Amino acid sequence: MAPDGGSHVRVRVWRYLTRSGARRSVVRVTAPSPPPEALPPELAEHLEAFLGDLRSVRGLSEHTLRAYRGDVTSLLVRLVDSGHNVLDGLDLALLRSWLAAQRTAGRSRSTLARRAAAARTFTAWAARTGRRDTDPGPRLVSPRPHRALPGVLRPEQAAAALRASEAGAAQADPVALRDHAVVELLYATGIRVSELCGLDLDDIDAQRRLVRVIGKGDRERSVPYGQPAGRSVQRWLDAGRSALVVPRSPAALFLGARGGRLDPRIARTVVHDAVGTVPGATDSGPHGLRHSAATHLLEGGADLRSVQELLGHATLATTQLYTHVTVERLKAIHDRAHPRS
Numbered sequence: 001m002a003p004d005g006g007s008h009v010r011v012r013v014w015r016y017l018t019r020s021g022a023r024r025s026v027v028r029v030t031a032p033s034p035p036p037e038a039l040p041p042e043l044a045e046h047l048e049a050f051l052g053d054l055r056s057v058r059g060l061s062e063h064t065l066r067a068y069r070g071d072v073t074s075l076l077v078r079l080v081d082s083g084h085n086v087l088d089g090l091d092l093a094l095l096r097s098w099l100a101a102q103r104t105a106g107r108s109r110s111t112l113a114r115r116a117a118a119a120r121t122f123t124a125w126a127a128r129t130g131r132r133d134t135d136p137g138p139r140l141v142s143p144r145p146h147r148a149l150p151g152v153l154r155p156e157q158a159a160a161a162l163r164a165s166e167a168g169a170a171q172a173d174p175v176a177l178r179d180h181a182v183v184e185l186l187y188a189t190g191i192r193v194s195e196l197c198g199l200d201l202d203d204i205d206a207q208r209r210l211v212r213v214i215g216k217g218d219r220e221r222s223v224p225y226g227q228p229a230g231r232s233v234q235r236w237l238d239a240g241r242s243a244l245v246v247p248r249s250p251a252a253l254f255l256g257a258r259g260g261r262l263d264p265r266i267a268r269t270v271v272h273d274a275v276g277t278v279p280g281a282t283d284s285g286p287h288g289l290r291h292s293a294a295t296h297l298l299e300g301g302a303d304l305r306s307v308q309e310l311l312g313h314a315t316l317a318t319t320q321l322y323t324h325v326t327v328e329r330l331k332a333i334h335d336r337a338h339p340r341s
Contacts, residue, residue, distance in 0.1 A: 178244070209227070275288070
């Protein structure tokens with residue numbers, strides 16, 4: 001059995017082509033979290049009640065709920081392996097041994113931090129709902145994840161990527177029109193790719209150039225966009241969307257080639273292809289455009305609170321990461337340009 005109370009080790013080989021055409025392979029060895037069916041009925045009921053609380057009270061996305069399910073299932077399997085079928089056995093010693101086993105298995109700092117956070121959230125919920133008398137979670141210490149500075153495009157590189165996507169749209173091909181509108185709107189607004197693909201037709205206010213976005217936790221915000229993005233979206237609506245729409249099409253702003261809602265994976269490919277045409281640009285997807293938009297806003301004089309609102313960050317601490325990006329860029333400019341650097 002895997003050290004974290006999981007299942008058999010799984011080896012996955014990822015193959016891809018580099019920009020130069022060379023074939024690369026990356027081998028990843030993982031021990032996936034055990035399925036919830038491995039739990040005794042009482043613990044499985046606790047798990048489902050916990051996830052239901054996260055879904056209804058905190059409004060977490062299905063992606064986040066899947067992460068919580070995997071992490072807490074792993075913890076509860078560890079509890080069962082230690083000889084306990086009730087939550088009373090979930091003490092600090094077991095939490096520490098569970099986390100230590102995963103560290104020994106080679107889990108990254110970010111994974112350990114995420115799983116520890118999930119465990120603390122679960123034990124706090126268990127104590128709050130009377131399923132445990134005490135909460136051992138606050139005493140569980142985990143390593144802090146490394147917060148790497150995000151890679152961003154320079155303004156001229158972002159402009160070049162937008163011109164590359166516009167060149168394809170010049171032929172009035174519906175998919176090319178859509179792709180250009182996708183890249184323009186992502187960069188203009190800094191919204192997440194999931195938010196972009198979730199947009200409906202009535203979320204766009206073309207007259208005021210505003211887009212209504214439903215972000216994480218079902219939080220709604222209005223994000224402005226500029227004239228270039230407005231023109232590209234309007235061209236897509238006028239000459240592109242009508243060519244892809246079918247009777248079963250949803251009211252989505254962006255459609256796939258078969259008339260369904262645009263898949264985020266397709267949107268990611270579109271952005272990678274556009275950025276890939278720019279010499280010297282860091283390989284970047286939709287999240288890279290989001291980083292770039294935030295950085296360029298701050299470098300252009302926007303205040304941190306406004307950028308926080310535009311990006312839909314729940315806390316200012318997340319937005320503050322971009323201030324480090326701009327400081328690093330200023331330092332690099334100083335090193336290159338100042339005679340006494």
